[in-house]
Amino acid sequence: MDKVHNFSAGPGILPQEVIEGGIEALKNFKNMGLSLVEISHRSKEWEDTMAESEALIRELYNVGNDYAVIFVQGGASLQFTQVPQNLLPVGGKAAYLKTGTWASNATKEAKHWGDVQVVASSEDKNFNYIPKGYEIPSDAAYFHITTNNTIFGTELHHVPDSPVPLVADMSSDIFSRQIELKNYDLIYAGAQKNMGAAGVTLVIVKKDVLGKTGRQIPTMLDYRTHVEKESMYNTPPVFAIYLSYLTLKWIKKIGGVGPMEARNREKASTLYAEIDRNPLFTGTTAIEDRSIMNLCFVAKDLDCENKFDAFAEKHLCVGLKGHRSVGGFRASLYNALPLESVQHLVNVMKEFEKQYA
Amino acid sequence: MDKVHNFSAGPGILPQEVIEGGIEALKNFKNMGLSLVEISHRSKEWEDTMAESEALIRELYNVGNDYAVIFVQGGASLQFTQVPQNLLPVGGKAAYLKTGTWASNATKEAKHWGDVQVVASSEDKNFNYIPKGYEIPSDAAYFHITTNNTIFGTELHHVPDSPVPLVADMSSDIFSRQIELKNYDLIYAGAQKNMGAAGVTLVIVKKDVLGKTGRQIPTMLDYRTHVEKESMYNTPPVFAIYLSYLTLKWIKKIGGVGPMEARNREKASTLYAEIDRNPLFTGTTAIEDRSIMNLCFVAKDLDCENKFDAFAEKHLCVGLKGHRSVGGFRASLYNALPLESVQHLVNVMKEFEKQYA
Numbered sequence: 001m002d003k004v005h006n007f008s009a010g011p012g013i014l015p016q017e018v019i020e021g022g023i024e025a026l027k028n029f030k031n032m033g034l035s036l037v038e039i040s041h042r043s044k045e046w047e048d049t050m051a052e053s054e055a056l057i058r059e060l061y062n063v064g065n066d067y068a069v070i071f072v073q074g075g076a077s078l079q080f081t082q083v084p085q086n087l088l089p090v091g092g093k094a095a096y097l098k099t100g101t102w103a104s105n106a107t108k109e110a111k112h113w114g115d116v117q118v119v120a121s122s123e124d125k126n127f128n129y130i131p132k133g134y135e136i137p138s139d140a141a142y143f144h145i146t147t148n149n150t151i152f153g154t155e156l157h158h159v160p161d162s163p164v165p166l167v168a169d170m171s172s173d174i175f176s177r178q179i180e181l182k183n184y185d186l187i188y189a190g191a192q193k194n195m196g197a198a199g200v201t202l203v204i205v206k207k208d209v210l211g212k213t214g215r216q217i218p219t220m221l222d223y224r225t226h227v228e229k230e231s232m233y234n235t236p237p238v239f240a241i242y243l244s245y246l247t248l249k250w251i252k253k254i255g256g257v258g259p260m261e262a263r264n265r266e267k268a269s270t271l272y273a274e275i276d277r278n279p280l281f282t283g284t285t286a287i288e289d290r291s292i293m294n295l296c297f298v299a300k301d302l303d304c305e306n307k308f309d310a311f312a313e314k315h316l317c318v319g320l321k322g323h324r325s326v327g328g329f330r331a332s333l334y335n336a337l338p339l340e341s342v343q344h345l346v347n348v349m350k351e352f353e354k355q356y357a
Numbered sequence: 358m359d360k361v362h363n364f365s366a367g368p369g370i371l372p373q374e375v376i377e378g379g380i381e382a383l384k385n386f387k388n389m390g391l392s393l394v395e396i397s398h399r400s401k402e403w404e405d406t407m408a409e410s411e412a413l414i415r416e417l418y419n420v421g422n423d424y425a426v427i428f429v430q431g432g433a434s435l436q437f438t439q440v441p442q443n444l445l446p447v448g449g450k451a452a453y454l455k456t457g458t459w460a461s462n463a464t465k466e467a468k469h470w471g472d473v474q475v476v477a478s479s480e481d482k483n484f485n486y487i488p489k490g491y492e493i494p495s496d497a498a499y500f501h502i503t504t505n506n507t508i509f510g511t512e513l514h515h516v517p518d519s520p521v522p523l524v525a526d527m528s529s530d531i532f533s534r535q536i537e538l539k540n541y542d543l544i545y546a547g548a549q550k551n552m553g554a555a556g557v558t559l560v561i562v563k564k565d566v567l568g569k570t571g572r573q574i575p576t577m578l579d580y581r582t583h584v585e586k587e588s589m590y591n592t593p594p595v596f597a598i599y600l601s602y603l604t605l606k607w608i609k610k611i612g613g614v615g616p617m618e619a620r621n622r623e624k625a626s627t628l629y630a631e632i633d634r635n636p637l638f639t640g641t642t643a644i645e646d647r648s649i650m651n652l653c654f655v656a657k658d659l660d661c662e663n664k665f666d667a668f669a670e671k672h673l674c675v676g677l678k679g680h681r682s683v684g685g686f687r688a689s690l691y692n693a694l695p696l697e698s699v700q701h702l703v704n705v706m707k708e709f710e711k712q713y714a
């Protein structure tokens with residue numbers, strides 16, 4: 001069977017050389033005579049990989065020593081509670097921007113730990129835009145944003161000017177575009193979209209924001225545990241981290257996050273051009289807030305939608321179905337998706353237009 | 358390079374066919390034209406694997422519908438806090454048996470959630486035995502045991518007669534021997550010793566013990582979330598679960614947990630016989646509490662230890678170094694370790710005896 005064009009929203013496509021590197025490591029890791037999944041995580045060979053993974057992240061995002069880089073488990077969903085548990089002081093308040101399902105979940109979980117102020121929401125229009133012109137309370141412990149909204153296809157193209165520490169869920173756009181790290185106090189991201197496979201979560205946190213809540217935190221949920229033990233307090237998710245390591249090496253080989261962003265912008269503008277041109281389709285999000293990662297669009301009616309669904313599948317495009325809360329289609333153009341897949345989809349849309357008419 | 362004999366304490370050895378099955382799935386999962394790490398976890402193909410994994414566990418341990426079977430992340434170390442958070446009522450008390458490092462950590466984390474009574478400890482003799490003749494308070498919410506103590510090489514060979522729900526950390530002996538499931542209300546185990554690779558934790562829990570703490574629990578840490586969503590509340594650690602699935606299939610093919618236990622007992626008695634016979638080595642644990650998974654022994658002096666260390670390595674035995682808190686050697690004979698590796702080690706010990714004398 002031919003390799004399909006994978007537009008899945010996540011877990012998403014990975015570079016072929018990452019998958020091949022994973023296979024090699026499963027056969028015999030660093031010539032240890034053992035599979036990567038059988039080795040002790042206390043071996044020199046594994047400790048080196050952990051250190052190199054951290055070094056790659058520091059290099060790609062220019063992360064200084066005032067920040068810690070750690071790998072944890074549980075996905076972004078566990079971060080929704082772990083972030084306030086570690087950053088929101090007892091009796092304190094946190095500010096949240098409500099831009100989609102995941103942002104809403106983050107908001108909900110934070111309420112367990114203190115007062116939560118939603119500074120703005122785009123729920124009134126089914127999250128199809130990013131709110132602007134809101135005020136961030138200066139007495140909040142932090143301001144939480146979701147930089148890219150996977151389900152609704154919006155992205156924050158400007159970093160909010162926050163008077164308080166900024167916390168960002170970057171699960172669906174980590175390493176897809178350049179950032180100024182110093183704008184953020186904490187960044188977290190599940191790996192399974194732009195950084196590797198499911199099973200590991202990256203946290204980059206400014207060290208001096210930790211330990212100030214006045215709250216006792218269970219050992220495994222205290223970021224300081226993982227900072228002190230360099231993500232090896234207990235057995236780390238070895239294989240998932242290794243795929244991230246290989247993906248980070250691949251990003252570096254491409255030239256880093258700058259060239260990666262240029263590639264991603266070209267892919268997104270290629271597909272948005274077709275969505276806007278093709279009379280059978282309409283983009284669902286405010287133009288100025290369009291995501292370069294997840295491109296959401298609907299067909300002109302249900303008949304057209306059903307037929308394009310089958311047509312795209314026949315042409316080996318998978319993962320295009322929109323999330324049930326938006327409907328229609330969603331093309332996820334993560335880092336590893338080649339421009340050729342986007343061009344292929346554009347051709348499929350053009351061909352469908354001819355045949356449908 | 359030859360495949361080495363892997364006596365690592367964990368992550369430990371896996372069956373070769375499990376590793377090969379993992380490689381096949383990385384290449385092309387169920388003929389989807391995609392790698393296992395690139396597919397949507399909402400695909401039918403993956404949902405089937407999740408369901409089959411649960412069904413295998415239910416079959417192997419004869420788990421009835423009054424129990425839930427879930428896969429979570431964070432390892433046993435996260436369970437140390439998640440168990441009391443979910444089972445220990447506000448203002449209540451839990452009882453713990455302190456039989457080693459991990460049992461001590463479990464005890465420590467439980468104190469965050471309520472009163473903890475250590476009913477007995479073997480710390481006085483560096484955990485080289487299992488305490489007996491203790492009393493379990495009938496007003497405790499549960500009694501927590503660590504069925505096998507990886508570091509110290511002891512194992513509970515009899516299930517305590519507990520007047521309160523029994524909770525067991527089975528991280529290092531899950532599926533290595535038969536159990537009567539109905540004796541337990543909750544079992545948890547990190548997968549990376551007997552059940553698969555690091556990155557996933559199995560929890561088997563009696564449904565009616567949940568939801569009784571009077572405590573609000575963050576969504577991701579509430580077992581009920583994962584029970585209701587069948588371990589798919591958020592993206593599961595797909596690859597780690599898949600290796601567990603393949604390992605469970607392999608255990609079933611061997612004939613189930615009964616034949617697995619017979620194999621394991623033969624391996625352990627083979628090696629203990631040599632430890633007891635060979636004048637250069639001494640077992641470190643009370644004979645009646647000897648683990649069939651982790652066999653700890655010391656050499657007669659430091660010179661002998663250093664020389665055997667090098668000798669064993671030269672003969673392709675890896676992972677034999679004892680934990681720093683015990684010293685000496687530890688041979689972990691997990692499910693996947695073949696009898697041939699044990700016989701090889703016995704021969705290496707005999708040969709060393711000849712050369713050393």
